[in-house]
Amino acid sequence: MTFFFHPVKSLFLQKKNLKVYIETYGCQMNVADSELIASLLKEKGYSLSEGYEDADLILVNTCSIRENAEQRVRGRLKLFGSLKRKNPDLVVGVVGCMAQRLKDQLILEEKSVSLVVGPDQYRQLPELIESARNGQAVVQAILSSSETYDDIVPVRYDGNGISAFVSIMRGCQNMCSYCIVPYVRGGERSRDPESILSEIQTLKDENYKEVTLIGQNVDSYIFHGQETLNFHALLEKVALRFPDMWIRFSTNHPKDLNDHLLEVMSRFPNICKSIHLPVQSGSTTVLERMKRGYTRDWYLDRIQAIRRILPECTISTDVMVGFSGETDEEHLDTLSLMEAVSYDFAFMFKYSERSGTWASRHMKDDVPEKSKVERLNQVIALQGKVSERVKKEDIGKVFDVLVEGVSKRSTQQYFGRTSGNKVVVFPKGNVNKGDFTRVLITSCTSATLIGEIYEQ
Ligand code: 5AD
Ligand code: SF4
Numbered sequence: 001m002t003f004f005f006h007p008v009k010s011l012f013l014q015k016k017n018l019k020v021y022i023e024t025y026g027c028q029m030n031v032a033d034s035e036l037i038a039s040l041l042k043e044k045g046y047s048l049s050e051g052y053e054d055a056d057l058i059l060v061n062t063c064s065i066r067e068n069a070e071q072r073v074r075g076r077l078k079l080f081g082s083l084k085r086k087n088p089d090l091v092v093g094v095v096g097c098m099a100q101r102l103k104d105q106l107i108l109e110e111k112s113v114s115l116v117v118g119p120d121q122y123r124q125l126p127e128l129i130e131s132a133r134n135g136q137a138v139v140q141a142i143l144s145s146s147e148t149y150d151d152i153v154p155v156r157y158d159g160n161g162i163s164a165f166v167s168i169m170r171g172c173q174n175m176c177s178y179c180i181v182p183y184v185r186g187g188e189r190s191r192d193p194e195s196i197l198s199e200i201q202t203l204k205d206e207n208y209k210e211v212t213l214i215g216q217n218v219d220s221y222i223f224h225g226q227e228t229l230n231f232h233a234l235l236e237k238v239a240l241r242f243p244d245m246w247i248r249f250s251t252n253h254p255k256d257l258n259d260h261l262l263e264v265m266s267r268f269p270n271i272c273k274s275i276h277l278p279v280q281s282g283s284t285t286v287l288e289r290m291k292r293g294y295t296r297d298w299y300l301d302r303i304q305a306i307r308r309i310l311p312e313c314t315i316s317t318d319v320m321v322g323f324s325g326e327t328d329e330e331h332l333d334t335l336s337l338m339e340a341v342s343y344d345f346a347f348m349f350k351y352s353e354r355s356g357t358w359a360s361r362h363m364k365d366d367v368p369e370k371s372k373v374e375r376l377n378q379v380i381a382l383q384g385k386v387s388e389r390v391k392k393e394d395i396g397k398v399f400d401v402l403v404e405g406v407s408k409r410s411t412q413q414y415f416g417r418t419s420g421n422k423v424v425v426f427p428k429g430n431v432n433k434g435d436f437t438r439v440l441i442t443s444c445t446s447a448t449l450i451g452e453i454y455e456q
Pocket of ligand 1: 065066178179180278280318319320349350351352353354
């Protein structure tokens with residue numbers, strides 16, 4: 001999943017002069033959930049505006065995946081507490097994964113907070129907000145086995161008008177030993193394909209050009225309706241129905257990634273050729289302790305399958321260093337795997353023990369912080385070299401690019417992304433935001449490809 005380490009741009013909602021501000025942390029699922037919350041509140045008569053200093057209600061949509069994600073939010077809650085001292089009527093609410101994990105503990109520990117709502121209880125938000133405004137402390141954090149918010153059309157308040165996330169499933173039940181997600185997001189539920197298709201149709205009608213189908217583990221998508229639909233069948237349906245849109249998806253699980261999916265990807269030019277396949281570790285013994293359900297060899301076999309069936313496909317990953325008991329040799333296995341795969345991109349993390357997980361109950365968080373930092377620095381340095389090498393190989397190639405907007409560095413340049421999810425910057429020429437164009441790559445920086453529109 002993509003992570004937003006900076007709060008995603010915020011939002012005001014107004015109802016009878018009531019202004020609500022939402023700040024979003026964590027993964028794409030949280031971004032999508034904030035769009036649902038915006039829709040639910042708008043439907044109840046609130047209207048949207050921007051800025052937060054004069055808010056009557058602040059909602060922080062939170063992430064629990066690592067301790068530092070929670071610390072960050074706690075820092076923000078302190079800041080919002082100082083606003084509350086000036087304006088005692090201000091209501092501060094925590095929603096999302098921290099709300100689900102900590103429940104009433106948040107009310108006790110964070111003086112500013114009087115509203116705590118977990119990810120499966122957003123339908124009740126309007127009433128819960130009213131109770132909090134009437135001075136009650138409100139905690140609602142019950143997980144559901146069926147909630148998918150099918151009927152709610154998200155309000156894309158912070159998008160670029162071109163590309164949108166569409167949630168296809170919620171929850172996760174892989175139970176990786178380090179991971180808090182199953183506890184804060186509940187079990188897997190897949191969304192009705194008809195509601196997915198109708199949400200994409202709405203986006204298409206609004207001139208969106210790209211959708212990313214999101215879920216904690218999209219390979220587990222399964223919907224039992226008149227026909228039973230698995231993920232690659234859903235993807236095929238979406239690609240067929242929307243031939244003019246680019247279709248992306250995230251996140252895949254190495255244990256479930258099958259050749260059928262890769263074959264569907266190869267048949268449709270509008271399915272983007274990019275796969276995010278979190279490896280976590282290159283060591284089979286660490287993977288076993290993590291309960292990931294695959295070995296190093298299995299993972300490398302899946303990489304070979306991608307290279308064989310989709311030679312142009314980019315591959316990105318998540319890597320975690322310093323998991324319980326990780327030895328120097330096991331760490332070296334991660335480095336050698338990263339070198340062998342040559343990822344286009346990687347998110348890299350230090351293991352952070354999460355209370356309640358299998359690892360926290362059965363294993364020691366025994367890799368010293370100093371070693372975790374050293375190992376993290378090593379994987380970051382290696383990935384830096386690999387990314388640079390891989391980018392240089394693109395010089396001289398021509399890519400289809402979806403133009404997303406004006407480059408931050410120069411108003412004379414656009415930026416966009418290739419099917420493989422690589423960012424490209426190029427002089428504007430005769431194209432517009434939202435167009436598909438072809439770009440010849442002429443050089444690169446460490447993070448970006450640089451090119452020019454390719455005229456044949
Ligand atoms: N500590 C550190 N990183 C974690 N991740 C998940 N749980 C933890 C944890 N306890 C990372 C994994 C996952 C990504 C979303 O976050 O790499 O793929
Ligand atoms: Fe997303 Fe997991 Fe963080 Fe929740 S804990 S926001 S599901 S990454």
